[in-house]
Amino acid sequence: MVRLPTVQIIGAQKAGTSAVANWLFEGGYSRPLIFDEEPWYYSKEAHFFDIDWNYNLGLEYYASRFRDDELPALDATPDTLAFARRVRDTYELAGDDQVINLKIIVILRDPVLRELSLYTTWRIPAGIWINLS
Numbered sequence: 001m002v003r004l005p006t007v008q009i010i011g012a013q014k015a016g017t018s019a020v021a022n023w024l025f026e027g028g029y030s031r032p033l034i035f036d037e038e039p040w041y042y043s044k045e046a047h048f049f050d051i052d053w054n055y056n057l058g059l060e061y062y063a064s065r066f067r068d069d070e071l072p073a074l075d076a077t078p079d080t081l082a083f084a085r086r087v088r089d090t091y092e093l094a095g096d097d098q099v100i101n102l103k104i105i106v107i108l109r110d111p112v113l114r115e116l117s118l119y120t121t122w123r124i125p126a127g128i129w130i131n132l133s
Contacts, residue, residue, distance in 0.1 A: 001096050002063035005032075008087065009076035011107035014117040018044065020107060021076035029074040032065040049086045050079035059093055081106065 007029065009017050021044050025031055032046040048054045048062045066073035080087060091099035109117075 002059055002094050003066060003069065003073070004063055004091060004094050004098050004102075005066055005073035005075040006098075006101065007072065007074045007103045007105065008080060009074065009078070009105045009107065010080040011078050011105075012081070012109050012111075013078050014121065015078070015107045015109035017076050017078045017107050020105065021074065024074055028071055030066065030068040030071040032073075032075060033067065035065075045077040046075045047077050047079070048075070049083040049090070050077060055086060059090055062090065063094070078107075 007024065009021055009024075011017050025044075031043045034040070034042045046054075046062065046065050048065075054061070066075075087102075087104075088099060091102055
């Protein structure tokens, strides 16, 4: 049997998934492992279900990111929201009632405010300032 995360945080970007994930990590949930040359955010977001080449590596690959058997594991990849079938299939394949015991936290946000937040995240570091008032 492989051990998968007991909690999935899914939802929209810029909706607070990082804040909730960090709160749970501080409370004792284990983070995904980062493999060679992966970006820093993989320590929160495994990007298994939403990236085809990761998903095609299979169940054992995903489970290998969560090796601390003492702590419950958490994956907070917001883009997983669009891949519900992959999540269900993977957890059913893992067996041991993991699909039944999986907790999913869905975080959504007003789409217009989310887009404004995303815009400011990408534009302000580039030196382009906007007045939102």
